[in-house]
Amino acid sequence: MQNTIEFFKYQGTGNDFVIIDNRDLQFPKEKGIIETLCDRRFGIGGDGLILLENDPAADFKMVYYNSDGNESTMCGNGGRCLVAFAHFLDMFEDQTTFTAIDGLHEAEINNGIIKLKMIDVDSIKTIDGNFELNTGSPHYVTFVQMLKDYKVFENGNKIRNSASYCQEGINVNFVEEISADEIFIRTYERGVEDETFSCGTGATASALVFLKDKNQPSVKVKVLGGNLKVYAEQDGDSFKNIWLEGPAKQVFKGKISL
Structure with a gap:
């Protein structure tokens, strides 16, 4: 039945x-x-x-x-x-x-x-100029130029399935700075195994990396599917009172x- x-x-x-x-x-x-x-x-x-x-x-x-x-x-x-x-x-x-x-x-x-x-983030790990952190899900963050034309699937899949991450998997975020208060990100998501139009924990992770050591409380995050905003308070190497906002x-x- x-x-x-x-x-x-x-x-x-x-x-x-x-x-x-x-x-x-x-x-x-x-x-x-x-x-x-x-x-x-x-x-x-x-x-x-x-x-x-x-x-x-x-x-x-x-x-x-x-x-x-x-x-x-x-x-x-x-x-x-x-x-x-x-x-x-x-x-x-x-x-x-x-x-x-x-x-x-x-x-x-x-x-x-x-x-x-979102949950508090205790630390951001630096790996060869790139970043790794957990915002409720594990994320890898790397800054690139010309993100609009970047090969997100090819490069994201390669990092996600590399020796360091192939067992548990990781979400891979490619970030381009647009201005002092806005970034553009594209994300390859594990479990989906493809690029998605938006990733909330990825937007949060990318925003925290961008805000690290900057004296500003928020950043606008542009994704393929629209616009988000992330607010956070930095306390030493950690972040607290992290909020993800969007439609x-x-x-x-x-x-x-x-």
Whole structure:
């Protein structure tokens, strides 16, 4: 007997997700099913799938899967989209808290713009002039010129599958400085194994590297799918009060048979 479920499609600066209200815990968390739902030809299509579940310590819980069907680490844009979805369900008015794989998050919504508090970052590791840090997911950050024409897939895939990262994988961010308060980034995401239109934890990681040792509280982040903004406070080698801000929208909803 086929099981029919209701789904919602959301996107945050082009980073798109299948979202399911799983507070009744009826969704079958099977890799093959999740992979098919995220397939752009044979399913709904998305960079990932997110389940909204109950949590006794917060308003709700976020469970995130990459499009390869595997449960993954924190997704910043996915978190913002889930906040928009929870607001659509009337679960809160303008401020909320939720738990994710990396801990508790705060968020607020104002006219479709979601501001999400990210985890603190203890340090940024420098590797041959490039950078490595964890903003809820592991990220590699490198600065380049002429990013618009840069071979992101080819070079991102090479770094992600290099000897240093092939086991656990890493997200690779290519960054170009536009001005003193704006950067342009493009990201190759592990688990998707391709470039995405936007990556929230990648935007955060790139912004923190850019803000390092600068006396400024925020930076605008341009991505292929639109514009984000990252706020942070530097404290020695660490960052705290990190917020990721940007739009998140419901694209469509429907039902699908599993």
